Amino acid sequence: MKLADEAGALAAMRHSQNRVVTVAIDQMMFHEPIRIGDLITLEAIVTYAGRTSMETRVQVIAENPISGERTHTNTAYLVYVALDEDGTPTAVPGLVAESDLEKRRMQEAAERQAYRLAQRELAAKG
Numbered sequence: 753m754k755l756a757d758e759a760g761a762l763a764a765m766r767h768s769q770n771r772v773v774t775v776a777i778d779q780m781m782f783h784e785p786i787r788i789g790d791l792i793t794l795e796a797i798v799t800y801a802g803r804t805s806m807e808t809r810v811q812v813i814a815e816n817p818i819s820g821e822r823t824h825t826n827t828a829y830l831v832y833v834a835l836d837e838d839g840t841p842t843a844v845p846g847l848v849a850e851s852d853l854e855k856r857r858m859q860e861a862a863e864r865q866a867y868r869l870a871q872r873e874l875a876a877k878g
């Protein structure tokens with residue numbers, strides 16, 4: 753989980769060219785085990801950019817270094833906020849979807865973000 757957070761943060765830092773703070777981590781499910789000795793690869797992309805927030809998708813792949821067998825163990829969605837020098841949320845560049853796949857991913861990410869914010873509002877109301 754720590755590695756997923758670091759990978760997501762790096763993708764968000766590259767996109768925003770600023771330091772970032774984690775504001776939300778969605779439910780994380782492991783479909784397959786990661787075994788001791790496995791090589792772990794994390795692939796992180798920015799899937800949504802709001803005004804100051806970004807959603808990243810992190811895919812975790814475990815590889816048996818002897819057999820070379822690669823297994824997709826889980827996917828996590830994490831949200832970061834870009835901060836300026838004073839630690840205040842600051843605007844991030846927009847995200848341009850070119851392919852149909854990217855457009856669909858961006859739409860899905862916007863829906864996830866709307867759900868998170870609705871949950872936040874519910875939690876605030878107690």
Ligand SMILES: CC(C)(COP(=O)(O)OP(=O)(O)OC[C@H]1O[C@@H](n2cnc3c(N)ncnc32)[C@H](O)[C@@H]1OP(=O)(O)O)[C@@H](O)C(=O)NCCC(=O)NCCS
Pocket residue numbers: 773774775776801802803804805806831833841865868869872
């Ligand atoms: C991140 C933080 C600076 C945001 O400050 P804030 O006063 O809540 O600012 P805002 O309400 O304007 O939110 C900033 C952005 O985060 C988004 N956001 C806030 N809470 C969110 C949540 N629970 N889920 C998803 N996005 C969220 C807002 O939608 C907004 O995005 P936008 O600018 O793209 O529209 C503040 O909440 C904070 O410091 N949180 C603690 C973070 C932390 O300590 N993380 C480390 C965990 S180990």
